[in-house]
Every structure is written in structure tokens, then in C-alpha cells.
Amino acid sequence: xxxxxxxxxxxxxxELTPTEVFDTAIAAIAxxxxxIHAFLAVFADARSEAEAATALYREKGADxxxxxxxxxxxxxxxxxxGRVASAASKILENYTATxxxxxxxxxxxxxxxxxxxxxxxxxxxxxSTENSAFGLTRNPLDPTRVPGGSSGGSAAAVAMGIVPAAMxxxxxxxxxxxxxxxxxxxxxxxxxxxxRFGLIAxxxxxxxxxxxxxxxxxxxxxxSIISGVDGYDATTITPDTYGDIPTKETYTFxxxxxxxxxxxxxxxxxxxxxxVESLAAAGHKIVDIDLPIxxxxxxxxxxxxxxxxxxxxxxxxxxRYGLSASGDTLLDVYQKTRAQGFGNEVKRRILLGTYVLSxxxxxxxxxxxxxxxxxxxxxxxxVFKTVDIILTPTxxxxxxxxxxxxxxxxxxxxxxxxxxxxxxxxxxxxxxxGTVIREGIQLPVGVQYIAPHGGDARLFSLGKxxxxxxx
Amino acid sequence: MTKEEIQHLATLARxxxxxxxxxxxxxxxxxILEYVGAVTDIVGDDALLAPQVGAKHNVFRKDEVTNQxxxxxxxxxxxxxxTQGRFMVVKKILNPDx
Numbered sequence: 001x002x003x004x005x006x007x008x009x010x011x012x013x014x015e016l017t018p019t020e021v022f023d024t025a026i027a028a029i030a031x032x033x034x035x036i037h038a039f040l041a042v043f044a045d046a047r048s049e050a051e052a053a054t055a056l057y058r059e060k061g062a063d064x065x066x067x068x069x070x071x072x073x074x075x076x077x078x079x080x081x082g083r084v085a086s087a088a089s090k091i092l093e094n095y096t097a098t099x100x101x102x103x104x105x106x107x108x109x110x111x112x113x114x115x116x117x118x119x120x121x122x123x124x125x126x127x128s129t130e131n132s133a134f135g136l137t138r139n140p141l142d143p144t145r146v147p148g149g150s151s152g153g154s155a156a157a158v159a160m161g162i163v164p165a166a167m168x169x170x171x172x173x174x175x176x177x178x179x180x181x182x183x184x185x186x187x188x189x190x191x192x193x194x195x196r197f198g199l200i201a202x203x204x205x206x207x208x209x210x211x212x213x214x215x216x217x218x219x220x221x222x223x224s225i226i227s228g229v230d231g232y233d234a235t236t237i238t239p240d241t242y243g244d245i246p247t248k249e250t251y252t253f254x255x256x257x258x259x260x261x262x263x264x265x266x267x268x269x270x271x272x273x274x275x276v277e278s279l280a281a282a283g284h285k286i287v288d289i290d291l292p293i294x295x296x297x298x299x300x301x302x303x304x305x306x307x308x309x310x311x312x313x314x315x316x317x318x319x320r321y322g323l324s325a326s327g328d329t330l331l332d333v334y335q336k337t338r339a340q341g342f343g344n345e346v347k348r349r350i351l352l353g354t355y356v357l358s359x360x361x362x363x364x365x366x367x368x369x370x371x372x373x374x375x376x377x378x379x380x381x382x383v384f385k386t387v388d389i390i391l392t393p394t395x396x397x398x399x400x401x402x403x404x405x406x407x408x409x410x411x412x413x414x415x416x417x418x419x420x421x422x423x424x425x426x427x428x429x430x431x432x433x434g435t436v437i438r439e440g441i442q443l444p445v446g447v448q449y450i451a452p453h454g455g456d457a458r459l460f461s462l463g464k465x466x467x468x469x470x471x
Numbered sequence: 472m473t474k475e476e477i478q479h480l481a482t483l484a485r486x487x488x489x490x491x492x493x494x495x496x497x498x499x500x501x502x503i504l505e506y507v508g509a510v511t512d513i514v515g516d517d518a519l520l521a522p523q524v525g526a527k528h529n530v531f532r533k534d535e536v537t538n539q540x541x542x543x544x545x546x547x548x549x550x551x552x553x554t555q556g557r558f559m560v561v562k563k564i565l566n567p568d569x
Contacts, residue, residue, distance in 0.1 A: 098546040234530035299509040310484060317485070319561060324552030330562040331485070339487035347486055351477065351496060352503060354484045368510040374519035408499055409506055 001161035004070050004218040011053075011069055012062045018069025018113065022050035025071050025115055028162045036138045038147075038156035040076050041084055042116040049113045066221065068111030073157035073166035076117040077124055077200040078209065080104050083114070087200045088132040089122045091316050091323045091341025101198020102233065103167065103209045103226040110225045115163060118153030122343045123313065124174055124202045126150050127414045128405065131345045136402060139181060142441045145399040148178030154212050155182040165213040165222060169199055171206045172301055173395070173418025176430035179212050180394035180446025183432050185467070186212050187219045188418075190453050191425030192237035194223070195230035203308035206422040215471065216431060216463030223456065242454025247461040253279055254289035254387035263413060264396040267436035268445050272393045275433040275447050279391075279466070289383050289390065293375045297420035300376075302412060303356050303369035304423065309346075310353025316341060348408065377424050384452040389462065392417040394430040394446035398438060417448055427451050429459040431467040472501040 002010065010016040029042055053069030074080060077087040079097035081104075086092040100108065107114075121131035129137040129152025137152045139145040140159040147156040151168030155178035158166050168175040170188040179186025187210045194209050201207060211222035230236045255276060260269065280286050318324035318337030325336035342350070356365035383390065395414055405411040421428040433447035451458045477497050481488045488496070544557065553560040 095550060096546075098543055098550065231532055234532075293513075296509055296513065299507045302503065302507045303510060314485075318552060320547075320559065321550035321552075327562075330564050333562060334485040335482075335487040338485055342486065347488070347492070348496060348499065348503075350484050350486065351480045352500065354480045355500070355504070356507075358480075358483065364511055365507065368513055369507075371515050371519065372510050372513050375513070375515050378519060409502055412503075412506075 001164050003214050004164045004221060007070055007164055011057050018050040018053035021069065022047055022071055022113065025162050028160065029116065032160050035143060036140050036156050036160060037135055038118055038137055038153040038160060039116040040086060040088065040119050040134055040153065043083065043114055046113050046115060053111060053113065065111035067107060067225065070112050071115040071163050072107065072112045073116055073118045073154055073163045074114050075120055075151050075154050075168050077120060077169055078104060078167055079198040080114055083117060085117065085200065087123045088120045088134055089341065090133045093323065095322050099198065102195035102230045104198065106226050118157055118166060120153055121150035122346050123200065124150040124169055124171055125345045125349055127173065127177055127411055129153060130402065131343060133343050139399050141183065141443065142399065145401055146181065148181035148399060150174040151212060152178050155179060155184055158184055158212050158214065165211055165218050167209060168212050169207055169209050170422065171202045172305060172422050173415045175210045175212060176418050176428060176446065176448060177395045177414065179430045180444065181399035183444030184212050184214060185216050185219050186210065186430045187223060188421060188428050189223060189227060190427040190456055192235045193227045193456060195233040195236050197230055197232035201312040203305040204312060205308060206305060215468045216429065216460055217468055220460040245452055245455035245458050247458050248388065250283045250285065251388040251462065252285040252287060252386065254287055254383055254390045256291045256294065256390065256392065257288050259291055259295055260392065264393065268393050268397060271434040271436060271445055272447060276391065287387060289387060291379055291383065293372060293379045294420045296372050297376060297423055298412065298416050300369040300372035301419040301423055303365050304373065306349040306353035307357050307366050310350045310357065313350055373423050376420060380424055380426065390450040392448045394418065394448040398436050398443035398445050421450055426453050427456045427459055429463050431463055472497055472504065
């Protein structure tokens with residue numbers, strides 16, 4: 001599939017039309033998606049928008065919005081007015097969004113065409129897309145493996161070549177980890193850079209929406225369109241909130257060696273080390289750093305996130321929208337609706353969240369987790385005084401086999417390098433750093449570049465040099 | 472973590488659990504709590520929890536009507552499991568005989 005930039009050039013020159021690209025994408029879904037199952041819904045009726053875009057290019061050429069006629073796949077926890085947004089949960093199976101999320105409104109204004117809603121772990125809880133209530137998604141690069149998650153459907157849609165880019169959400173790695181498993185670019189913005197209005201909330205202090213693309217330049221383009229202050233999300237930030245984070249010719253990279261010492265696949269570590277060497281060869285400075293509190297990040301995350309989950313998902317009560325089970329009393333309706341509507345992982349996290357927030361445990365768990373979070377931020381501030389970018393692999397392993405991770409704790413450990421980024425709110429970019437071979441198949445593995453708060457532009461500038469130019 | 476504790480949490484969370492689920496969650500939750508317990512030995516100054524740069528407080532916008540009357544009413548009613556006219560039907564919560 002062409003990149004967004006390539007599509008745009010071909011649309012303007014007339015070599016390709018949005019209608020042709022739309023038709024090709026719909027045909028590709030019919031041909032390939034029965035096996036992969038990236039999509040929960042396909043919006044074939046959006047063809048009229050492609051036709052209108054085709055006409056507009058004929059009339060105005062380059063004088064058109066930047067994403068005009070570009071088909072995008074959208075994770076099904078992002079509201080598109082008039083479309084079902086199920087978040088891959090039975091409780092929202094028939095829920096039709098009554099308004100556009102801010103990111104959708106901005107992409108729409110830029111001319112993008114939404115071609116379908118993608119599969120995901122239910123309510124974005126998981127790292128493999130096996131937790132969908134509507135069946136799992138397979139990795140297009142090796143269908144016996146998972147595409148990652150929770151934005152696994154979005155990643156698979158791009159990796160299959162159906163769309164040039166897709167939208168995901170990232171609460172603990174849900175954009176970056178599937179990007180790593182599927183050989184794509186994934187970006188988690190600085191917390192507050194992108195409005196959360198119209199995202200089905202998971203962990204409100206952690207959630208951000210971002211793109212999965214083939215190039216860093218495309219990720220930058222989408223981010224530039226969706227980001228910015230929004231009156232409907234009071235946590236959105238202005239470009240000067242964190243001051244100037246300059247872009248440079250060469251950078252100082254910090255490698256948290258201690259953090260990488262444990263539980264990481266040897267081939268992934270070798271690929272990572274080769275990547276670090278290539279940066280040194282390109283004239284960048286490499287230093288070892290210590291992030292002792294970061295290593296407690298995963299434990300803190302599995303307190304903070306479930307706490308927010310249990311609060312956010314309290315709204316699904318069978319009253320105003322979504323599934324409603326019949327029962328004798330109001331309490332009965334609540335309990336049966338939530339029993340039937342939520343899957344295992346969602347129930348597990350709601351129970352965990354209820355526990356850590358309950359009287360007597362709040363200080364020991366939630367209070368301590370927030371303290372860890374504050375100490376992680378302080379630790380980062382110190383480290384970013386001397387380094388410009390922190391480098392880790394995106395995930396400790398390549399894409400794993402479907403059904404391989406049955407123990408919830410083992411699954412949670414896949415997030416070890418990504419969750420500290422959400423807990424502290426800094427931006428991070430993942431792109432392919434190489435491949436490892438499993439059963440004769442080359443599987444991509446991603447590297448994660450972490451910048452200080454507000455350093456989104458630094459990541460794009462660097463990513464374009466390190467990845468796009470050598471792609 | 473005991474089965475009774477899981478049942479209590481489920482009641483608080485308004486989720487009916489089967490016996491099999493209670494069994495499974497009892498085992499899993501104990502393991503998860505042991506893991507996340509890594510945070511409980513953290514010590515630090517509570518001053519760290521004070522707002523940092525970038526944290527925002529009291530972000531208000533004007534309390535003004537931004538939509539037309541009935542602009543969303545039909546769409547919202549259509550999402551409701553049970554309606555009567557322009558009303559949502561819910562279970563009675565006050566019982567005069569109780």
C-alpha cells in the first residue's frame with residue numbers, strides 16, 4: 001500500500017483517484033479479511049465520499065484538504081457519528097455513536113474517509129486482540145501469531161495493505177506494541193496533546209489516541225491534524241505547556257541497561273543493540289542511564305489502570321444504552337447486564353480496581369501507586385537533564401503465538417517498556433528496528449524512542465531521519 | 472484473597488459471577504495482587520504528589536447551551552433499551568410494601 005504522502009501526490013497528479021483506492025480497499029477486505037479479521041465493520045457506503053473527493057481533486061488539485069480521499073481504519077473505541085462503536089464488547093454490540101470524537105471530527109475536516117471499524121481487545125484491555133468479544137485478529141505477517149493489542153485490528157489493517165494508516169488508542173502500549181508486532185510506525189503523544197473526547201474511556205489519566213502508519217512522516221501528518229486544544233477535553237494542552245523541546249542534528253540517547261537486563265528475548269536484545277550501534281555510528285552520543293523507579297512501573301500501572309477502569313466502566317449499567325439484561329430488581333438488572341456484557345479480562349480488571357480503591361486498601365495500593373508515578377516523573381526529569389531521548393525495545397518479544405499467553409500476569413509483562421510512558425505522560429514513538437526469525441519467518445521488532453513532555457516534534461524529526469530515510 | 476472476598480468485590484462492582492468465575496478469579500487475583508504489591512514498600516515525600524508543570528486545575532468553560540432543542544433527543548432515545556414516549560423506563564426502586 002502507498003503511504004499517505006504517496007497517495008496524496010498520486011491523487012493530485014490524477015494517476016490515482018480516491019474512488020479507485022476506496023474500491024481496491026473494499027475488495028481487499030473481502031479477499032483477505034476473512035482469515036485475518038482486522039475489521040468489525042466495513043463502511044462500504046462511504047464510497048460516495050470517495051466519489052466526492054475524486055471530483056474535488058479534479059476541480060482543485062493540490063488546493064484541497066491534506067487527507068482528502070485517504071481511507072483510514074478506525075479502532076472501534078473511537079466514536080464516529082452514526083456508526084457502531086462497540087469497543088469489541090458485547091455490552092456495546094449494538095451501540096451507535098451519536099456524535100463524532102474530536103479526533104474523528106478533525107480527520108473528517110481534513111478529508112479522510114473512514115472505511116471501517118477495527119477489532120481490538122475488549123475496551124482496549126489486552127495486548128493481543130485475543131480478548132475481543134467478536135473473535136481474535138491474526139497477524140498478517142504470520143497468521144498463527146497475534147497482531148498485538150489492543151489496537152491489533154488497526155495494525156493488521158495497515159499491515160495487510162488495505163489502508164495507508166489507521167487510528168488507535170494507547171493506554172499502556174496499545175498503539176506501540178501492535179506497531180512493533182506488525183512492522184509499523186506507532187505514536188503515543190504527550191498526554192493532553194490529543195483530545196480524548198469521544199474515545200470510549202479506559203484509564204482517563206493514561207489514554208491517548210494516535211496513528212499507526214507506514215512512515216514516521218505519515219504519523220506526524222496525522223498527529224498534526226488530530227492534536228491541539230479541545231474545549232471538550234479539559235486536559236488538552238497548548239504547544240507551549242512544556243516549553244521548547246528543540247530538535248537537533250545529533251542527540252544524547254539514554255539506555256536503561258538495568259531495565260533491559262531481565263525477561264527480554266535475546267534476539268530482540270541483539271537487534272536493539274545493533275540499532276544502538278547504528279545510532280552511535282551516525283554520530284549520536286550513547287550513555288547508560290538508571291531508572292530504578294521505572295522498574296516498578298508495571299506494578300503501579302496494574303493498580304492505577306484497573307482503578308480508573310472500574311470507575312469508567314461503572315457507566316455500563318443497562319439503562320441508557322447498550323446491552324440490557326432482564327432482571328427482577330434494578331440491582332439484578334445491573335448485575336446480570338454486566339455479567340453478560342463484559343468478558344473475562346474486563347471483569348478481572350474491574351474487580352482488581354474495585355479492590356485497590358476500597359476502604360482500607362486505598363492508601364496501601366492506589367496511594368502508593370500514585371506515589372510511584374510521581375517518583376517516576378521526578379526520575380524522568382532528572383534523566384532528561386542530561387539525555388535527549390530514552391531508548392528501549394517496544395516489547396520484550398516479537399509477536400507471540402495465538403493462545404500462547406494464558407496467564408494474565410505473563411501477558412501483562414509484555415507491557416513492561418510501554419506502560420511507564422503512559423504513567424508519566426511523555427510521548428513515545430515506535431518503529432521497526434529489524435527482524436528476528438521464528439520458524440523461518442521474519443518477524444519485525446520495534447524500538448521505542450521516548451522524549452520529554454512536549455517533545456513530540458523531536459520524535460518525528462528524529463524518526464524521519466533514522467527510519468523513513470532508510471526504509 | 473478468599474472466595475468470599477471476590478464475591479464481595481463482585482457485589483460492589485455490580486457483576487454477577489458464576490461459581491467457576493469466582494474460583495478462577497480467586498486464584499488469579501491473589502497472584503496479581505502479590506505482583507502489584509511491589510509498590511507497597513515505596514517510600515517518598517508526599518510533596519511529590521503536588522501538581523507538576525503541565526498539570527491543570529479547574530478548567531472551566533461557560534455554562535452555555537451549545538445545541539438546538541431536540542438536536543440529539545431522537546438519537547439518544549434510540550439507544551435506550553426501553554422507552555416510553557420521551558422517557559427512559561427503569562425499574563422501580565422504592566417499594567411502599569417493604
